[in-house]
Amino acid sequence: xxxxxxxxxxxxxxxxxxxxxxxxxxxxYSVHWYRQKxxxxxxxxxxxxxxxxxxxxxxxxxxFNEKKQQSSLYLTASQLSYSGTYFCGTRGFGNEKLTFGTxxxxxxxx
Amino acid sequence: EAGVVQxxxxxxxxxxxxxxxxxxxxxxxxxxxxxxxxLGQGPELLIRYENEEAVDDSxxxxxxxxxxxxxxxxxxxxxxxxxxxxxxxxLCASSLGVGSYxxxxxxxxxxxxxx
Numbered sequence: 001x002x003x004x005x006x007x008x009x010x011x012x013x014x015x016x017x018x019x020x021x022x023x024x025x026x027x028x029y030s031v032h033w034y035r036q037k038x039x040x041x042x043x044x045x046x047x048x049x050x051x052x053x054x055x056x057x058x059x060x061x062x063x064f065n066e067k068k069q070q071s072s073l074y075l076t077a078s079q080l081s082y083s084g085t086y087f088c089g090t091r092g093f094g095n096e097k098l099t100f101g102t103x104x105x106x107x108x109x110x
Numbered sequence: 111e112a113g114v115v116q117x118x119x120x121x122x123x124x125x126x127x128x129x130x131x132x133x134x135x136x137x138x139x140x141x142x143x144x145x146x147x148x149l150g151q152g153p154e155l156l157i158r159y160e161n162e163e164a165v166d167d168s169x170x171x172x173x174x175x176x177x178x179x180x181x182x183x184x185x186x187x188x189x190x191x192x193x194x195x196x197x198x199x200x201l202c203a204s205s206l207g208v209g210s211y212x213x214x215x216x217x218x219x220x221x222x223x224x225x
Contacts, residue, residue, distance in 0.1 A: 100152030
């Protein structure tokens with residue numbers, strides 16, 4: 001089943017923080033986050049594995065709560081370059097495909 | 111290092127015509143994926159290859175879609191005949207392997223418009 005992302009869209013001013021959530025109805029082994037700019041390929045951000053780990057990449061970090069089957073992506077002090085659509089991809093246990101959510105469109109304005 | 115290469119970038123055809131998309135994955139990547147992305151939606155897997163073997167094609171509409179990966183490198187996705195509902199972006203991705211540790215690298219996609 002397709003994971004549900006929230007919010008669907010958000011507009012921020014440069015420097016503000018954002019949180020994007022991804023929820024699944026099935027047990028998850030891993031969550032993958034991608035960012036896609038209009039007309040471009042999705043770009044990998046990070047992978048989170050079961051165990052409730054949290055990862056960070058400069059001002060972008062994420063957490064994975066396997067008990068709740070949820071992941072959240074945190075963007076701190078957003079920059080104009082952060083604009084785009086963010087997708088979470090979820091994978092269950094076993095050799096399963098990556099199922100992507102419907103995306104969250106993030107717009108950063110000066 | 112070169113990324114995933116796809117061609118053509120854009121294709122406009124009339125319904126019932128055939129069309130083919132080509133993908134060259136990152137060198138050394140054994141796993142290749144074809145995804146379909148509709149406007150405003152996330153990518154949906156069509157087929158996954160491990161080397162030259164199609165190991166997951168459960169979402170590929172086999173009545174009109176076909177794919178091949180000769181010699182476990184380049185891949186071609188074909189639609190024959192195309193229908194209006196096939197208009198979408200077709201993304202190719204590759205990874206070193208299929209495990210959860212392996213990130214997928216996407217190509218720029220082919221935007222198909224069926225008139």
